[in-house]
Amino acid sequence: MKLLEELDLSNNQLSVEISEDIFEAAHQLRFLKLSNNKLEGPIFLIPTDLQILFLNDNKFNGRVPSHIFNTSIISLDVTNNRLVGKIPSLIKNFSRLSELRMSNNHFEGSIPLELAQHEALKVLDLSQNNLTGKTKEKASFTSKKRDDTYIGSILAYMSGIDLSQNKLKGNIPYELGNLTRIRGLNLSHNELTGQIPDSFSKLIQTESLDLSFNMLSGQIPPQLNILTSLAVFSVAHNNLSGPTPERTRQFSTFDESSYEDNPFLCGPPLPKSCNPASTVIPTDSNTDREDGSLVDMYVFCVSFVVAYTLALLATAAALYINPYWRQAWFYYMELLTLNCYYFMVDNLRRFSNSRNM
Numbered sequence: 001m002k003l004l005e006e007l008d009l010s011n012n013q014l015s016v017e018i019s020e021d022i023f024e025a026a027h028q029l030r031f032l033k034l035s036n037n038k039l040e041g042p043i044f045l046i047p048t049d050l051q052i053l054f055l056n057d058n059k060f061n062g063r064v065p066s067h068i069f070n071t072s073i074i075s076l077d078v079t080n081n082r083l084v085g086k087i088p089s090l091i092k093n094f095s096r097l098s099e100l101r102m103s104n105n106h107f108e109g110s111i112p113l114e115l116a117q118h119e120a121l122k123v124l125d126l127s128q129n130n131l132t133g134k135t136k137e138k139a140s141f142t143s144k145k146r147d148d149t150y151i152g153s154i155l156a157y158m159s160g161i162d163l164s165q166n167k168l169k170g171n172i173p174y175e176l177g178n179l180t181r182i183r184g185l186n187l188s189h190n191e192l193t194g195q196i197p198d199s200f201s202k203l204i205q206t207e208s209l210d211l212s213f214n215m216l217s218g219q220i221p222p223q224l225n226i227l228t229s230l231a232v233f234s235v236a237h238n239n240l241s242g243p244t245p246e247r248t249r250q251f252s253t254f255d256e257s258s259y260e261d262n263p264f265l266c267g268p269p270l271p272k273s274c275n276p277a278s279t280v281i282p283t284d285s286n287t288d289r290e291d292g293s294l295v296d297m298y299v300f301c302v303s304f305v306v307a308y309t310l311a312l313l314a315t316a317a318a319l320y321i322n323p324y325w326r327q328a329w330f331y332y333m334e335l336l337t338l339n340c341y342y343f344m345v346d347n348l349r350r351f352s353n354s355r356n357m
Contacts, residue, residue, distance in 0.1 A: 006031040010054065017041035034058065035077070043078075046071050056080055056101065064088060075099040079125070087112055087126070099123040103162065107131060111163070122159035127186065131166040160184030164210070167191060172211075177202045184208040188234070191215060196235070198223055208232040215239055220265075225251045236260045243267040243274045 005028050015038035022044055023029060029047045033054040040059035046068050056079040063085040064078070073094055079101045086109035087102065094100075098120050107129040115124065160183050168190040176185070177199025185203070188210045195218035196211065203209065206227060212234040219242035220235060230250040236257060241264035245251045256269045266274040318325055 004029050008033040010035040010037070012037050014039055018044045021045055023047050043068065043083075046073070048072065051075070051096075053077070066090060069093040073097060077101040078105065080104045082106065084108075086110075087115075087131075089113075091115060096120055101125040102129070104128040111168075124160075125162040127162045127164040127166070129166055131163070131168060160186070160208070162186040163190070165189040169193070171195075172197055172216075174199050176200070179203065181205050186210045187214070189213045193217065195219070196221055196224075196240075200224060201226055203227060205229055210234045212236040212238070217241070219243070220245055222246065225249055234258050235262070238262055240265050244270060 004026050007026075007029065008031070010033045014034070017040055023032070024045055024047075026047050027049065029050055031052040032050060033052070035054045035056040035058070037058050039055075040061065042062040043055065043060055043065050045065075046053065048071050050071055051074045053073055053075070054077045056077045058081055060078065061082040061084070064083060064087075066088065068076075069088065069090040070093065074096050075098060076094075077099070080103070083102070083105040085107065087107055089112045091097070091100075091112060099122060100115075101123065103125045104127070107126070108131065111126065111131060115121065159181070161179070162184070164186045165188070168187070170192065171194035172187065172192055174197045177197055179185070180202050182203060183205060185206060186208070189212070192211075192214040194216065196216060198221040200209070201221060201223035204227060207229050209227075209230060210232065213236070216235065216238040217240065220240060222243075222245055225245040225248055228249050233251070233254050234257070236259060238261075240259075240262040244259055244265060244267040247268055254269070256271075259265050259270055266272040320326070
């Protein structure tokens with residue numbers, strides 16, 4: 001154990017509770033991966049020279065121990081556990097920390113300001129927790145200006161920040177736009193308000209930008225269409241207004257789902273047009289239809305009157321010319337009149353008798 005440098009026991013069915021001092025003598029240990037097991041209990045003592053620690057997808061519980069912040073950790077992953085409490089401000093002691101994944105736990109409270117000032121941090125995933133509080137608008141976010149390679153070839157995938165599915169409030173910090181080398185930014189499913197900072201136009205290497213399911217308002221900065229690396233973009237389910245970004249470069253590839261459920265957004269690919277004239281066209285067409293209906297009714301009435309008049313004149317002419325038809329017509333008219341008269345008399349008599357009874 002003293003000479004051990006790397007240990008990978010991931011993807012097993014280990015279900016024991018690890019004793020606190022099990023790795024106390026492992027002074028040479030640099031890489032420890034215990035992910036995808038059923039390990040439980042509090043997090044054990046970490047060797048001070050450990051650089052890579054993967055404890056994700058287990059059942060570790062309790063708080064993050066303070067001793068872990070006195071180590072040389074570069075990459076820490078405790079995703080999908082049962083850890084609770086606040087994210088300690090002691091995290092500033094991780095001077096070399098480049099990757100921090102703590103999603104899908106039960107952390108609460110606000111995000112430590114020290115994380116925003118961490119110059120080495122490249123990957124930050126705090127999603128699916130119970131983090132609350134307002135985002136720090138004056139936080140001095142910085143990004144790493146160079147690439148490094150560590151044991152296990154970490155950071156070979158995109159760097160990014162994922163704070164989704166929390167309860168964050170307030171405006172999006174303008175300084176986030178200074179993270180010019182970030183590849184992914186996910187702030188979805190929070191309670192963020194205010195406008196999208198136009199500083200986001202500086203995220204020239206960003207491939208994924210998700211701001212959906214918040215309460216953002218105002219217009220989408222038109223400068224965003226210069227982001228040529230974007231492959232995923234969503235501002236759906238907010239209160240944004242005005243036109244969508246011009247459909248050039250990458251923005252020509254985003255469909256309606258990227259903007260849906262923003263009632264006051266307009267422009268392609270949405271069906272709602274921003275052109276005021278387009279709203280007049282339906283009114284004009286309705287007026288035309290109404291005018292057409294009036295014309296049709298007028299033509300019908302005139303045609304009916306003319307046809308009825310011609311029919312009467314034709315009947316009168318036929319009766320005048322042919323005496324036999326004229327005699328027959330008068331006979332049937334007399335017969336019809338008598339039948340109507342006797343029908344009315346009989347029914348009135350019956351009606352009177354029924355009332356007297």
